Amino acid sequence: MVKKYADLYLDARRALLLTEGENASNVARELVCAASGKTAEQLITHREHYASDEVIELTESFVERYIKGEPMPYILGQWDFYDMTLTVTPDVLIPRDDTMVVTELAIKKAVFLEQNPRILDLCTGSGCIGLAIAKRFKDARVTLADLSQAALRVAKRNAQDLKLNGRVSCIQLDVMRPAQDFLGKFHLIVSNPPYVTHAEMEKLPASVRDFEPHMALDGGEDGLDFYRAIVKNYASALVPNGFICFEIGMGQEKAVCQILEENGFEILEQRRDTAYIIRAILAQKREDV
Numbered sequence: 562m563v564k565k566y567a568d569l570y571l572d573a574r575r576a577l578l579l580t581e582g583e584n585a586s587n588v589a590r591e592l593v594c595a596a597s598g599k600t601a602e603q604l605i606t607h608r609e610h611y612a613s614d615e616v617i618e619l620t621e622s623f624v625e626r627y628i629k630g631e632p633m634p635y636i637l638g639q640w641d642f643y644d645m646t647l648t649v650t651p652d653v654l655i656p657r658d659d660t661m662v663v664t665e666l667a668i669k670k671a672v673f674l675e676q677n678p679r680i681l682d683l684c685t686g687s688g689c690i691g692l693a694i695a696k697r698f699k700d701a702r703v704t705l706a707d708l709s710q711a712a713l714r715v716a717k718r719n720a721q722d723l724k725l726n727g728r729v730s731c732i733q734l735d736v737m738r739p740a741q742d743f744l745g746k747f748h749l750i751v752s753n754p755p756y757v758t759h760a761e762m763e764k765l766p767a768s769v770r771d772f773e774p775h776m777a778l779d780g781g782e783d784g785l786d787f788y789r790a791i792v793k794n795y796a797s798a799l800v801p802n803g804f805i806c807f808e809i810g811m812g813q814e815k816a817v818c819q820i821l822e823e824n825g826f827e828i829l830e831q832r833r834d835t836a837y838i839i840r841a842i843l844a845q846k847r848e849d850v
Contacts, residue, residue, distance in 0.1 A: 564612055565608065565612070566608050566609075566610055566611075567609065570589055570593050573588075573589035573593055573621075574586055576628065577589055577624065580628055588627065588633075592620060592623040592624055592627065595623060595637050596619040596620040596623055623636050630771065630772070632773075634649045634655045635649065635650065635651055635655070638650070642661075643661065645723060647687050647689055647719045650711075651773070651774065652711035653686040653687040653711075653712045653715050653777065654686050654687070654774065654778070656687060659808065659840055660690065661834075662834050662841045663751065663753060664694070666830065666832045667680075667749065667751040667806040667843075670804055670806065670843055671749060674748045675748065677701075678701050678702070678749065679704070679745065679746065679747045680694055680704070680750075680751065681703075681704045681744075681747040681749070682705050682706065682750075683751075683752040683795065684707060684736065684752050684754045684787065685707045685713075686707060686715075686716070687712070687715050688705045688717075688729075689719075690751050690753060691703045691716075691729065692720060692723060692725060692729065695720075695725045695729050701728065702728055703728060703730075704731075704732060704744075704747075705717075705730070709776060709777075710733060716731050717731045736752075736787060736794060739794045739797070740794055740798040745798075746800045746803070747798055748803055748804070749803065749804045750795055750798065750803070750804070751806040753807075754791065754808075755777055756780040756784045756785070756787065758780065758783055758784040759782050762775070780810075783816075788807065788816075788820050792821060792826070793824065796824060796825065796826075796846060801848045802845060802846060802848050803846045804843060804845050804846070805843075805846070806843045806844075807841065809839065809840060809841065811838050814839040818831075821842070826845060827845050827847060828842065830842070831843075
C-alpha cells in the first residue's frame with residue numbers, strides 16, 4: 562500500500578464528509594496527525610512524503626471508529642483538561658467543560674485552606690479534578706478514589722505522567738459504604754459523582770451511552786444516590802468546618818442543597834457554567850456535626 566500524506570488526508574476527509582460535513586477537514590487532520598505522530602504543521606510540510614503501511618492502517622482504523630460514533634478522546638487515547646493532557650480510556654468519563662466549573666470552585670476554596678491541606682477526590686475517574694488541584698497547590702496532598710480499579714489505573718498513570726505521584730495517592734473506595742478510619746481527615750472533599758437518572762440513561766446520546774462507562778453515569782432512580790451516600794458516609798472524613806464541593810446535573814441544585822443542609826452543611830456557593838446552568842455547589846460542614 563503506497564500513499565502520500567496528502568492523499569491519506571484527502572481519503573480520510575472524503576470518508577468523513579457524509580457525517581461531518583464542513584468539519585470533515587478538521588477531523589481528518591486530527592486523526593491523521595494522531596496516527597502518524599505528526600503535528601498539523603508537519604503534516605503540511607510532509608504532504609508529499611509517503612506514509613508507512615502502519616500509519617495508513619491506523620488512520621483508516623481511526624476513521625472507521627469515528628464514523629461508528631466512538632468519541633474522539635477514546636480514539637486518541639488522551640484529552641486536554643485544565644492545562645493538562647490526560648490519558649483517557651473507555652474505563653473513565655471524558656473530562657468535559659462542565660467539570661471545569663467544579664474544578665475552579667474547588668481551587669478557589671483551596672486557596673484559603675491551611676498549609677499542607679488534605680483533599681479527597683471521590684469518584685475520580687481519570688483523576689482530572691484532583692490532579693488539577695494538586696498541580697495548582699504544591700503543598701496539597703491529594704487522594705484520588707474510585708470503586709473501579711480500571712479507572713484507578715488511568716488516574717495513577719495520569720498522576721505519574723504529570724509527575725504528581727509524590728503528593729497524589731490512588732485508592733479504591735466505595736462511597737456507598739462508610740468512610741474507613743485509616744483514611745484520616747480531609748480539609749476538602751470534591752466529587753463529580755454519577756448523577757444521570759435511570760430515565761435519562763435511556764436518552765443519552767449514542768456517543769455517551771454506547772462508549773462511556775455506565776458505572777460513572779448512573780446516579781439511580783432520581784440521580785441523587787451518590788450525593789446522599791457521600792454526604793452520609795464521608796462527612797465524618799472531614800475536619801471540623803471542612804468543605805464539600807460537588808458537580809451536579811442540570812436542575813439538581815435544590816435537591817442536592819437539601820441533602821447537604823439536612824446533614825449539617827451550610828451552602829456557601831453555587832456556580833453556573835457558560836450556559837448559565839448551576840453546575841457546582843460548595844458547602845461547609847458545621848463544627849457540631
